[in-house]
Amino acid sequence: xxxxxxxxxxxxxxxxxxxxxxxxxxxxxxxxxxxxxxxxxxxxxxxxxxxxxxxxxxxxxxxxxxxxxxxxxxxxxxxxxxxxxxxxxxxxxxxxxxxxxxxxxxxxxxxxxxxxxxxxxxxxxxxxxxxxxxxxxxxxxxxxxxxxxxxxxxxxxxxxxxxxxxxxxxxxxxxxxxxxxxxxxxxxx
Numbered sequence: 001x002x003x004x005x006x007x008x009x010x011x012x013x014x015x016x017x018x019x020x021x022x023x024x025x026x027x028x029x030x031x032x033x034x035x036x037x038x039x040x041x042x043x044x045x046x047x048x049x050x051x052x053x054x055x056x057x058x059x060x061x062x063x064x065x066x067x068x069x070x071x072x073x074x075x076x077x078x079x080x081x082x083x084x085x086x087x088x089x090x091x092x093x094x095x096x097x098x099x100x101x102x103x104x105x106x107x108x109x110x111x112x113x114x115x116x117x118x119x120x121x122x123x124x125x126x127x128x129x130x131x132x133x134x135x136x137x138x139x140x141x142x143x144x145x146x147x148x149x150x151x152x153x154x155x156x157x158x159x160x161x162x163x164x165x166x167x168x169x170x171x172x173x174x175x176x177x178x179x180x181x182x183x184x185x186x187x188x189x
C-alpha cells in the first residue's frame with residue numbers, strides 16, 4: 001500500500017493524552033511526542049479523545065491515514081458502562097441511535113455490539129473511575145466502521161448507559177495485543 005520510505009507505528013495511548021501532534025503546547029495537556037521520538041511528518045490515523053485509551057495507529061503517509069480512517073476498517077472498543085446494560089439497549093445500539101454531531105442530529109450506522117461476560121484483561125487505567133459501591137457496571141464490545149467525534153460515548157449515553165472507560169482494542173486486523181500503556185511498536189501496513 002505504501003512505499004518503504006514511510007513509517008507506521010501502533011501505540012497504546014494512555015488515558016489523559018491528546019492524540020494529536022500540536023505545534024503549540026496546551027496547558028496541562030500531555031502529548032504523544034512525550035512517549036516516543038517519532039519521525040518528522042508523523043500523524044495519527046484517527047483520534048482517541050483525552051479520556052479514552054487504547055490502540056492508536058500513526059503513519060508518515062497521508063494516503064494510508066485516509067484509507068484506514070475509511071469505512072473499510074472496523075474499529076473495536078471495549079467500553080465500561082455505568083449500569084448493567086440490557087438486551088434492549090444492545091439491540092438499539094446495533095440498529096443505530098440518534099446522537100448530536102456538530103449541533104445536528106445524526107443517526108449512527110448499524111454496528112456490532114455484545115456484552116462481555118468477563119471484565120477484559122486491560123492494564124490499570126491509572127485514574128480511578130469510581131467505587132463499586134456506587135452501583136454495578138458492565139462491559140461491552142462495540143465495533144464501528146464510522147468515527148464521529150466522541151461517538152461511542154454519545155451512543156451509550158443515548159441508550160441510558162454512560163461510558164465510564166473506553167479502550168480501543170482493534171483497528172481492522174491490527175490488535176492492541178500485549179502492548180503496555182504508552183508502548184510504541186513499528187508495524188507494517
